[in-house]
Amino acid sequence: MSARVPTMRDVAARAGVGLKTVSRVINGEPNVSPAMIARVQQAAAELDFRPDFYASRLRRPGRRTHSLGLLVGSVANPFWGAIARAVEDVSAEHGTAVLIASVDEDPGREQPLVAEFVRRHVDGLVLTAVAESQEYVAAERGRGTQLVFVDRSPSGVDADAVVSDNEAGAAAAAAHLVRHGHRRIAYFGDDPLIWTARERRRGFVEELGRAGIPTAEVPVVESLRDEDTAKRAILEVLSQPDPPTALFTSQNLVTIGAIRALRELGLHREVALVGFDHVAMGDLLEPGITVVGQDPYRMGDVAARLVFARMAGDESAYERRVVPVRLIERGSGELPPRS
């Protein structure tokens, strides 16, 4: 059923020339007479010949596949979608194809997915670290695969990483709430196994400490990984005696859970809220949602350019590039504490 595909040999036969001449023409190598070029091109066109990308790779020095492996949390999440799009765009500039995979937050899937990329001989990797250690990548690197981590710093290995300024952003959120008069501020975060979650918690709690709030007394709820768990946790905290007057949510799904919880209790104009990362339409809600905005497209862009630089031979020291974040006031974070 699947038709036989013409090879270079077929083209050579049809054009009545040697195999190597066809190879020269197809690859645009010099030192071929115009007449030959024409004959070969015609024969190739007549057969609709397409060179076998992977066969040609086999004998070429460097053996590049001009492809790149991209491991994201989940493409279905707009945050990762923006990162993916940036990586795609930069890759397109370099004639490089992008292989994509989503790990979710399953540590066990990270290494197999990376191994799969490597098996396919990608030239570079843009990775999201979800496992406890990324030590295993050393072996891949030893084989000449360049790699960079995005969004989260790796453990157990020295490598390039492009991350948001998580700590500063969370600290800014804390300072903002304190400035608006809050003292009882609760933290709702993702799984502390995730690097960003730890950074944000640290930035947040330490800033409260600097503001003179005993850090031991800050309510901290963690391991919230979806809207629903977050919503339930927040409902519970708010229904206890002497509840917090302000909330900080360390991630967009948690922020959405908080919004839903506050609405359900009718407290969305009473309890202040600052979220880390954008929430869609956050400016159109009542009140608008104050967030620490990240720039995922920028992160993806920087990360991709970094791998391409490495692939081009850049051997300077590994670095951590920090992409700034920005507190965006939209109402929910400027609510005063309830009497």
Next chain:
Amino acid sequence: MSARVPTMRDVAARAGVGLKTVSRVINGEPNVSPAMIARVQQAAAELDFRPDFYASRLRRPGRRTHSLGLLVGSVANPFWGAIARAVEDVSAEHGTAVLIASVDEDPGREQPLVAEFVRRHVDGLVLTAVAESQEYVAAERGRGTQLVFVDRSPSGVDADAVVSDNEAGAAAAAAHLVRHGHRRIAYFGDDPLIWTARERRRGFVEELGRAGIPTAEVPVVESLRDEDTAKRAILEVLSQPDPPTALFTSQNLVTIGAIRALRELGLHREVALVGFDHVAMGDLLEPGITVVGQDPYRMGDVAARLVFARMAGDESAYERRVVPVRLIERGSGELPPRS
């Protein structure tokens, strides 16, 4: 700098066996003594040998690369993100890698991106049609590449396609607004070059006709491709004398533009709105946004399963699978006409 990678030959030498024996062990072929298996596996482990995926493909019947090309509008858009995620998930079940690319709405990019996928010998393609004709895919199919279109039906070629029930959804929106008493209802849509935009307009306008509204009098504004253009167009229509009492927006970005325009004019509780496709947080706005909800994950899932069936040899007639949509009432679409 990039280290030399061990080959099967190296493993054979180290284990003191023939090349083919190593091949057998690596591929789990039968008829190898346990002792041999152990020796080979140890040698392979010591060298951290990994078979060359593409070299092995070369001599294998079928020549499968176990990879799939996915062309979406843009991964940065959650609609396509969900489709991409579904395709990824199904592909993972089949041990197949996903190559991804975004076309935006640039008709000129479609064919080159598909050609690039084909050049890399993907086994199958999941495609979004943005060019005027998809006739060119016939050549690819002739080479044994299976393909399916998603979201939009192709032109000029008979092929599998998975689409939303655009016409019925748009008609349902029109009927809903009529039922709530509206007669002057405006349509705001995307570029009519896009198949879905045409289908939705047709479904919408024809339903109004059936309701006895002269279709020639229905205000139709098209070619709105982003929030901003949409917002401006809607502001303009609403500021004219005798403005519509209800709006239908045929796409999520246009819907968002409409929401912004209505807010700016303070008319969000006066003018009814039904949008096609989900808008994030649409249920939390005031009023909630009534939409015709699509199921992009489902579309991606069905499309992916269809290509895999084709790749497995299914040669039944090409079909168009229609994924149902659902009108979700949330407030904005149930507003009565202003006096």
Next chain:
DNA sequence: CTGAAAGCGCTAACAG
């Protein structure tokens, strides 16, 4: 300028 020979890393086909 052109082409024949060798070989990339691996698997199929065929002997032992």
Next chain:
DNA sequence: CTGTTAGCGCTTTCAG
């Protein structure tokens, strides 16, 4: 059960 030989489609090397 094991190994040898040929060859996948192409590029390199090297000789005309």
